[in-house]
Amino acid sequence: MGDKPTIAISHLGCEKNRIDTEHMLGLLVEAGYGVDSNEELADYVIVNTCSFIAAAREESVKTLVELAEADKKIVITGCMAQHFQEQLLEELPEAVAVVGTGDYDKIVNVIERTQLGERVKQVSAEPTFIADETTPRYRTTSESLAYLRVAEGCDYRCAFCIIPHLRGNQRSRTIESIVAEAKQLASQGVREIILISQITTNYGIDIYNKPQLTELFRALGKVDIPWIRMHYAYPTGLTPDVIAAIKETRNVLPYLDLPLQHSHPEILRGMNRPWQGQVNDVVIERIKEALPNAVLRTTFIVGFPGETEKHFRHLCEFVERHQFDHVGVFTFSAEEGTKAYNLPNQLPQEIMDERRDTLMKIQQPISWQKNQLEIGKVVDVLIEQENPITGEFIGRSSRFAPEVDGQVYVRGEANLGAIVPVEIQEADVYDLYGKVV
Numbered sequence: 001m002g003d004k005p006t007i008a009i010s011h012l013g014c015e016k017n018r019i020d021t022e023h024m025l026g027l028l029v030e031a032g033y034g035v036d037s038n039e040e041l042a043d044y045v046i047v048n049t050c051s052f053i054a055a056a057r058e059e060s061v062k063t064l065v066e067l068a069e070a071d072k073k074i075v076i077t078g079c080m081a082q083h084f085q086e087q088l089l090e091e092l093p094e095a096v097a098v099v100g101t102g103d104y105d106k107i108v109n110v111i112e113r114t115q116l117g118e119r120v121k122q123v124s125a126e127p128t129f130i131a132d133e134t135t136p137r138y139r140t141t142s143e144s145l146a147y148l149r150v151a152e153g154c155d156y157r158c159a160f161c162i163i164p165h166l167r168g169n170q171r172s173r174t175i176e177s178i179v180a181e182a183k184q185l186a187s188q189g190v191r192e193i194i195l196i197s198q199i200t201t202n203y204g205i206d207i208y209n210k211p212q213l214t215e216l217f218r219a220l221g222k223v224d225i226p227w228i229r230m231h232y233a234y235p236t237g238l239t240p241d242v243i244a245a246i247k248e249t250r251n252v253l254p255y256l257d258l259p260l261q262h263s264h265p266e267i268l269r270g271m272n273r274p275w276q277g278q279v280n281d282v283v284i285e286r287i288k289e290a291l292p293n294a295v296l297r298t299t300f301i302v303g304f305p306g307e308t309e310k311h312f313r314h315l316c317e318f319v320e321r322h323q324f325d326h327v328g329v330f331t332f333s334a335e336e337g338t339k340a341y342n343l344p345n346q347l348p349q350e351i352m353d354e355r356r357d358t359l360m361k362i363q364q365p366i367s368w369q370k371n372q373l374e375i376g377k378v379v380d381v382l383i384e385q386e387n388p389i390t391g392e393f394i395g396r397s398s399r400f401a402p403e404v405d406g407q408v409y410v411r412g413e414a415n416l417g418a419i420v421p422v423e424i425q426e427a428d429v430y431d432l433y434g435k436v437v
């Protein structure tokens with residue numbers, strides 16, 4: 001064991017990438033490699049890259065260049081490796097391997113081959129692998145929180161999105177496999193599980209011939225995890241059955257992250273969205289009626305090619321009308337290899353930035369108002385951090401997802417990883433403040 005190199009992983013990108021990082025760490029530790037959290041001390045650095053939009057790629061490239069200057073042996077994994085395999089090997093002599101998004105399970109073998117002097121290219125043209133409960137995993141989130149991947153890849157082809165190209169078509173895990181992993185996580189003290197996939201409402205179609213989210217929720221309802229949160233629900237997939245299962249399953253949070261992307265039918269058609277024919281308003285009203293206490297989060301893209309003032313105003317009015325709890329806004333990014341890359345009428349970045357700011361300004365008072373409504377309530381808060389200086393805690397209520405939403409600042413007695421009742425006393429646009437009762 002002593003002569004095995006030490007390895008650090010530099011992690012970029014989304015929670016899907018994070019799960020891949022955690023599996024690579026698990027596999028390396030199991031194979032007896034020393035994993036160092038300090039890149040400077042490690043012999044090898046695995047850079048798990050993101051290639052979602054241009055800004056993410058720039059960050060990945062910056063990390064690669066810095067490590068190359070520090071004379072590290074670099075293994076490039078993740079979405080950029082899948083996308084730019086040849087180019088990366090050509091342009092970065094320090095790269096000893098590139099590993100695709102469906103090949104990270106072979107990381108130990110890849111490292112061994114590089115040690116024998118090979119420059120490894122391990123990239124499946126069409127990623128098909130998905131890890132399960134038997135794949136070693138070394139979690140990097142707080143002890144009480146874990147992401148759980150239910151499916152990988154996507155069968156839709158939205159005009160702006162490179163994900164299907166990077167991560168392949170949808171492949172779901174079985175309900176048994178997901179439940180087995182949820183039980184493992186529960187036994188490790190996890191209090192909140194976030195179900196991850198591109199379109200969680202489509203979970204199961206590929207292996208059961210129809211969506212199985214309802215069945216999955218009911219099965220997870222029997223696992224000892226207080227909070228189960230789903231990421232990426234498509235409005236059209238929120239059928240009466242799914243909504244009933246959310247209502248009836250005690251630990252499934254009525255938190256819906258609906259990446260709507262736009263409201264105007266012409267733009268949605270241009271985006272080739274799976275539910276472009278549906279009228280947004282009707283779908284959202286139906287959800288609100290069926291789940292009156294649902295927390296709604298959504299994301300939009302402004303500046304899609306051809307978006308006129310008229311289209312943008314439609315979106316602004318839509319945001320005003322629906323009073324979402326949380327809204328994220330991205331400016332369009334033309335990605336080579338997607339349909340939108342070649343569309344005419346691309347907008348200048350300044351206009352896109354202006355539109356993003358305008359939309360955010362519309363949402364801010366709405367978010368502020370929603371948070372004000374929490375004042376005086378006693379809500380459950382999952383305690384995640386302790387400020388050693390002030391003794392104050394930081395956690396989240398079920399209205400807040402990690403990373404993207406706000407936090408709750410808590411005074412009083414509490415234990416890390418516990419869910420405690422907190423009386424909310426103050427609120428601003430993003431965060432809440434209160435004390436343990």
Ligand code: SF4
Binds near residue numbers: 164198
């Ligand atoms: S649904 Fe559309 S935006 Fe979402 S991952 Fe699939 S192709 Fe991309």
